[in-house]
Structures are given as C-alpha cells and as structure tokens.
Amino acid sequence: MSIDHLSFGTRNMPATRHFYEQQLGFEVLIHERMLVEEGGEVDHIFFHTGNGCALAFMQWHGTPGVATEYDAGINGGLGVPPGTFHFALRCDSFEGLQARRAELLSKQVVVGPILDLPPYKSFFFDDPNGLRLEYTTRVAPYTVDDKDPAKRTFPVNLGLFRDASKAV
Numbered sequence: 001m002s003i004d005h006l007s008f009g010t011r012n013m014p015a016t017r018h019f020y021e022q023q024l025g026f027e028v029l030i031h032e033r034m035l036v037e038e039g040g041e042v043d044h045i046f047f048h049t050g051n052g053c054a055l056a057f058m059q060w061h062g063t064p065g066v067a068t069e070y071d072a073g074i075n076g077g078l079g080v081p082p083g084t085f086h087f088a089l090r091c092d093s094f095e096g097l098q099a100r101r102a103e104l105l106s107k108q109v110v111v112g113p114i115l116d117l118p119p120y121k122s123f124f125f126d127d128p129n130g131l132r133l134e135y136t137t138r139v140a141p142y143t144v145d146d147k148d149p150a151k152r153t154f155p156v157n158l159g160l161f162r163d164a165s166k167a168v
Contacts, residue, residue: 005046005054006087008131009072013043013059015128020047020055023107029054036063049089057129073130081161083124086132094121097137110165119146124164132164 010016020026026047034042040063046054060066071077074085091097097114101123104111111125119140125133145151 002051003053005056007056007058008074008129009070010057010059010129011068011070011072012128013045013057016057016059017045019128020057023104023109025103026055039064040066055087071130073126073132075132076130081158082126082130082164083132083161086124086134088122088134088136091135091137094137094139097121097123097135100135112163112165119143126164 017028017031021028024047026049029046029048031043031045034044036042041061042063043059043061044056046056048054060068073082075082078085091100101111101114104125109125112123114121114123117136119138119142120136121139122134122136127133
C-alpha cells in the first residue's frame with residue numbers, strides 16, 4: 001500500500017500551477033472545477049510527482065462558510081514553526097539530489113543547502129503557498145540506533161526552521 005496523493009489548499013491557483021508545473025516540472029494529471037451545490041466552486045488540480053503519486057491543491061471560490069483567506073502554509077495558523085508540517089520528495093541517489101537542486105536554482109527557486117541528516121541528505125524550500133518542501137535521498141541503511149531517540153539526539157536552531165533557504 002502507498003500514498004496516492006496528498007491534498008492542500010491554495011489561495012492562488014495560477015501561482016501554484018506555475019510553480020509545480022513550470023518550476024518543479026510536474027505534469028498536470030487533472031485540473032477540474034467542482035461546482036458546489038450550496039454555492040461557489042472549487043478549482044482542483046493534481047500534479048504527478050512520480051511512481052503513481054500526486055500532489056493536489058484546492059482553491060475555494062464563493063462557497064458560503066468556507067474561508068478564502070487562511071494560512072495555506074499550515075504551520076503559522078497552528079502556531080508551530082515552518083517545516084513542522086512539510087512533505088518530502090525522494091531522489092534516487094545523492095547525485096540525483098544534487099542535480100535536482102541545481103535544476104531548481106537554475107529556475108530561480110530559492111532552496112537551502114544540502115544538509116547531512118543521517119541516514120538522509122536533504123534540502124528544503126517553500127512553495128508559493130508557504131508550504132515547506134524537501135527533496136531527500138537516503139545515503140545509508142537504517143540502523144538499530146535510528147529507532148532509539150536517546151541515541152538520535154542533536155541540537156538544532158529554531159532559526160533554521162524559519163528560513164528554508166538556510167536549512168530545515
């Protein structure tokens with residue numbers, strides 16, 4: 001069993017579509033309009049992220065009782081630092097991770113450095129909605145110590161969570 005898709009809200013579908021289709025290079029699988037019986041409509045899009053998985057976004061228009069102004073990045077509205085809620089996209093190798101980062105930089109996407117997060121290497125960035133994204137690859141096998149939080153303890157700086165261009 002695997003995840004088919006994850007769905008998020010957007011307040012700006014044109015910017016979301018441009019970012020995921022043009023900058024990240026994800027194919028649009030479905031872009032539809034749902035007409036809500038109670039009034040209004042939902043602009044709904046699915047992007048293929050690979051291996052049969054997709055990201056979906058919804059933008060609500062004119063539906064009674066449904067907010068049109070909200071924190072689409074999720075974290076701020078919940079009072080937690082950016083990056084608490086995020087999603088990671090997998091690269092098949094470290095070389096693939098480096099190539100993906102270089103590609104995004106060439107498309108003017110602001111990305112952070114590649115971080116060593118054993119057993120992973122990753123970099124982070126934000127989409128136009130304020131959602132934190134990560135590209136990652138596993139560079140070492142999982143170990144028994146990976147399951148024990150007493151053995152996986154390390155310091156972090158809260159500022160790293162706040163600015164994707166610096167890290168987490």
